[in-house]
Amino acid sequence: MGPSIWCKQRSQCDSHDSWERPHMKRFLAAAFGAIALTGAAFTQDEAQITPAQSNVVYGMVSGAAMLMDVYTPIGERNGFGVIVVPGSGWYRPEIYSAPQLKDLTNYHYVRNVVKALNEEGFTAFVINHRSSPGNRFPAAVNDTRRAVRYVRFAAEAYGIDPDHIATLGHSSGANLATMAALMDDEPGDGLDAIDQTSAAVQATVGIATPFMLAGDPEEASAYAAQTIAMYTGRPFFGMDNHYQASPPTAVAASPAAYADAGDPPLYMIDSMDDPIVPVSQGDYMLTVLNETGARYEHVRTEGGEHNPAFDMAAMAAWLEDVLGE
Template structure:
């Protein structure tokens, strides 16, 4: 249960908190980017009032592939490091475990990128400057967008599906990259994974949604942030995909935090946040 709660809350609680005034950022809550089973899929938008740089950064609201709603006013200060630099931030929720699978979560966040790009003018962003970040399961979803996206289906009836879901930069915190080792039939599966309904999958299904197996030369520039002492998502996940990126010629960087586990605090969190912002500035600014 300890690991379950850690992964569930990491996507929000591990974000840095800054002082912020309400008037500095315009919040547009609960924008609907799709529907399924009679339910709306939503995101919140945090737009800097002054000196917006035109680039978008999506945050994957996901821990253990659970995606929970929380008042956007509480998230505002946690995105301050990005909005202060002019980035418009989108907090994207997906269909949550245990009702929805990892594959469905991946499909949801892909749609969110397509929807945001299709409506780039409305959100006052550049459709060719979209980044994504997330922590733990949110990091996994970010990597799936960076490694397994497409240009859209020109024959689709839904105009959203005609649009590309590619992103131009990825930052992944403590992210699972090979779900095969977490699947039910994995020979060396860690017992803790039995606590996560989303991981009630076999290795074949896991392979389809493992970023490590989708790495190719056209992937997005990716920054990996990992804790050496992580017992839930061991650091080999980040090391292995970094090696694959290097072999494919993908721009990438791995920063290891020697004393960190699954989630960062204090100086580690500050350093990771600084590295994330710098990565987006390098790869999303004109």
């Protein structure tokens, strides 16, 4: 293993055959702090937007409502829907006063992305999902897929095309958005009509994405290892361990483990100076995508750290082109 590229300080990190790829060990050493994987202040002008519909119930889990906010286009609709997953480190405090994940009031970065989507005619669905420590993988992935099913099921009511839906996320939310896109489309566990609706999407956007959660424990900070362990619910052993014959849960929770040529197109954005999700995560995913022949567009920036400063209009144009195919 080469030099460590794990986040070393809290201030910096606040059953598949495909996981045994020949280049796996080159880019595994990366992990992500639970609390710091949230939206930091955005340097551009803060967008002022409000949802057209708030607290829409997209599913119920053991009596608890899974909620989303709906942001409608500014002007003409293009008929495309995007499920948006904000970052959180897969974590939310288990207290009544904790802000909802979908609340973009202080999440300026994702709020600007949603505004850019609305300006280009997209309808955006910003979701809550179950989080650690109370809920482990794959709960948040299942919730993201349930949100896709709901939006497809209710597409007519929202004025969107059910056959042209995308996911988009930032940080841990990008992990979930791309997981939902790259996993095989299977019926949900529930018996209702929504859960029997397809969770397939036709495009996905990942911003500062943790693509591979496994790594070398000797190079991981205790904080980073704790974050992954809290999300997966398993001790963090990394790839080089005696459980290697049975892939660790951290690999199963990694979008890179599911990539293949049949996946929807991926628009991936990363930053050279990201102190939380190292650029090696993008490098590793590029290796996987090129090996599998998957379709992607890659944008690498510098200067935005964990909130990459990218051309949002160009991203929206790419989404519209791909969804319009």
